[in-house]
Amino acid sequence: MDFPTPCPACGFENRVAFTDSGVHDVTCAQCRARSCVFLRKQRFEVLFDLGTRALMDGYAREAVASFAAALERFFEFYVRAFALERAAGTEQDFSAALGALDGTWRHVASQSERQLGMFALAYLLRQGREPDFLTPAGLGTDFRNRVIHRGALPTRAEVDAYAAAVFTLIDRLLTELGAAATHVELAQEGVFAAHLARLPDGVTAVFEEHPGMFRARRFGGLSPVTKPERPHQTDARGLNDARAFQQALFQRALAERGELLRAFKGSGG
Numbered sequence: 001m002d003f004p005t006p007c008p009a010c011g012f013e014n015r016v017a018f019t020d021s022g023v024h025d026v027t028c029a030q031c032r033a034r035s036c037v038f039l040r041k042q043r044f045e046v047l048f049d050l051g052t053r054a055l056m057d058g059y060a061r062e063a064v065a066s067f068a069a070a071l072e073r074f075f076e077f078y079v080r081a082f083a084l085e086r087a088a089g090t091e092q093d094f095s096a097a098l099g100a101l102d103g104t105w106r107h108v109a110s111q112s113e114r115q116l117g118m119f120a121l122a123y124l125l126r127q128g129r130e131p132d133f134l135t136p137a138g139l140g141t142d143f144r145n146r147v148i149h150r151g152a153l154p155t156r157a158e159v160d161a162y163a164a165a166v167f168t169l170i171d172r173l174l175t176e177l178g179a180a181a182t183h184v185e186l187a188q189e190g191v192f193a194a195h196l197a198r199l200p201d202g203v204t205a206v207f208e209e210h211p212g213m214f215r216a217r218r219f220g221g222l223s224p225v226t227k228p229e230r231p232h233q234t235d236a237r238g239l240n241d242a243r244a245f246q247q248a249l250f251q252r253a254l255a256e257r258g259e260l261l262r263a264f265k266g267s268g269g
């Protein structure tokens with residue numbers, strides 16, 4: 001998966017493959033100038049935007065894997081934000097806190113069920129209540145498994161509903177996290193700074209901030225959607241209202257940010 005980025009020397013639009021670190025070493029295909037693109041975007045954002053692009057391009061089945069991966073990476077993002085937020089309120093040095101966090105994450109990195117456990121506790125400790133949305137229905141687990149592990153061919157409507165549910169959940173949790181998210185971004189800036197310090201002479205550093213489905217909300221560009229008031233969300237009517245709300249929120253974000261996303265990923269990927 002790649003994204004277009006203009007060469008700082010000649011303006012030629014190179015295509016660069018996304019990296020996990022957000023650091024991309026580029027040699028211009030036209031003038032051979034070297035640059036380093038630092039992409040200020042979290043992994044869950046990249047994955048969700050790739051899923052959205054796949055959906056917009058008509059690859060509904062492929063989109064499911066990206067949305068599912070985005071949700072898993074978001075749970076990691078939440079745990080990291082929570083841990084660094086807590087450390088920030090103590091005497092502990094940021095890099096020491098980050099090192100302890102990275103070491104801890106290694107124990108759970110290879111198993112998503114362990115990560116879900118970490119997230120559940122982080123949510124309880126931060127919000128003081130049960131993460132009641134962590135049910136198979138709330139996470140669309142059965143649908144996801146049918147598509148990803150059993151090769152089911154989902155309808156467009158099913159994928160739209162899944163995308164909307166994942167979007168709404170991440171959007172809600174991001175809103176709850178608020179400024180805590182900046183701690184994880186600070187960690188990314190630290191990675192960038194370390195790489196920047198090691199860049200050889202003659203390599204131009206480029207910092208990019210891409211638009212995306214969640215950037216909109218976080219920087220205040222997405223208009224609010226009012227959730228329908230329903231005292232009982234457990235009956236069939238309440239469930240339908242919740243789905244309608246998720247769809248409305250996702251469709252609104254798509255309408256406002258979809259075209260920007262088209263430009264961000266370009267047509268070649």
Ligand SMILES: [Zn+2]
Nearest residue numbers: 007010028031
């Ligand atoms: Zn160039």
